[in-house]
Amino acid sequence: MSTIGPRLHNTLSRTRETLEPIAPPRVQIYACGPTVYDHPHIGNFRYFVWTDVVHRFLQWRGYDVDLVMNLTDIDDKIIERAEQAGVSIGDLAEKFIRAFHDGLETLRILPAASYPRATEHIAEMVDLIEKLLTRDHAYVVEGNVFFRVASFEDYGQLTHLVADELQTTDRVQGDEFGKRDPRDFALWKAVPPGEPNWDAPFGAGRPGWHLECSAMSMAAFGGTFDLHLGGADLAFPHHENEIAQSESATNETFVKYWMHCQHLIVDGAKMSKSLGNFKTLAELEAAGNDPAAIRYLLLSVHYRRQLNFTDEALEQAHAAVQRLRETYRRLEERIAERRGEASPTATERLERALHQAERDFAAALDDDLNTSGALGHLFLLVRELNAVLDLDGEPPGLDLMIAVRAWLRSIDEILAVFEAPTMSVSRQHEDTELQASGPPIDATLADLVLDRIVARREKDFGLADTLRDQLKEVGIEVEDAGDAARWKLLTTTRST
């Protein structure tokens, strides 16, 4: 690990700050997780992929990352949906927790160290409320407990929203429940009998939303920790309230660095069911999109910028991923061949490109996770590498090619887009073994690829072309490579 940490944009100071963890090399990260009332959508996954990039990058950078992501498994929407569906809250939550984990796996998001659930930390939340009541930071109204925002002097430090300037919405007006100040928020909600509730000294009820993150982060890390992640929409009021209730209870600085990921929009507009532009990962997958292309698109735009998710952007991401994989594959092939005498010119050229890429890629990510910039530097190496691999009979030195491969593997520890499922088929034809490989397809189609190699060997180009057209019909493109053809899937990216 280099001694100087990366610079990250801290929402608190609104500037880039050098990361200085409380107890290096450990970095404690708490990331707001999903409320499990529905299938996660692609916007959720932009955020989850980003938390993964933070996780993987800091790990790559030598930190010992301790990532905790909560699961909100009790809230108004969950209760509502469970009732509609006629299932228990637990079953509903369980179903969407599974969907969430499936999505993480699809997008190659590393598991967090733990996924604490709100319903498993009710006791800690009750303790926290009692502490706040004792310190006069909270008050009870008919079984509801509210946090008294006026009692916390620094309220608003994160988002700089001034109470008088806030737009009054119906939601605020309709949700008073006897609050003394509109800014006050529920720590504990008295609930009608019949709805799920937990016993507490101030009456049966269930916890307010903001409380769980304070309670669970404290359970994991104590009163103060390094880095708190969340979506842009959570800064206010969720995180503002977390700070207020946590610091009021502990008198400690709750979090050193806050980072927020900007939202994703679809075709230039906010994703919403009424606009018909609501996309879930499961739908995108079912439509035949490469998960790596989705991941690439989600991480290729700087996290503090809105990302416009379109079919065209997805296609472009797919093309970019194909290029990376193709170059990596060519490199592996060359390393395996080990033929030709190393050319000093090629070696020198590639060496320079590698060193530059190593330096610039890391520098870009160090500068507030500039993934777009980092990818730009990566592609400069890709071009040089391809050019050098094209110099037939004058390969770069083997050790250097191995070093380049090692570096590509290393950065893929962050990007996680190189790996692609493949299948291979072969056939004995006369005295030669014919081979073909590509992404998994139907065996009979793979057979046609082999038939085509035979046709080409026999110079029956008419048949070869017919077979190629036939395969193209079903979305498979064949690339000739002597007796070992490759195929790839034509870009089938479409979102729905």
Add this chain to the structure above:
RNA sequence: GGUGGCGUCGCCAAGUCCGGUAAGGCAACGGCCUGCAAAGCCGUCAUUCGGCGGUUCGAAUCCGCCCGCCACCUCCA
């Protein structure tokens, strides 16, 4: 009304904090390679960064004004 952000090549998108004369990807076009392709390579592709002023030897980057777009504003990542 308040807060945050954005407007850079046909499309996507860095660069703006720390001013020095426009990364990268996709697409397109010409060439090499190929039986033909694909992939890859070589070359072409923004005298210009929403507009207008200002500061400066020099501005996409700093300052002012204006235009347009997006998001958030009390339980949506």
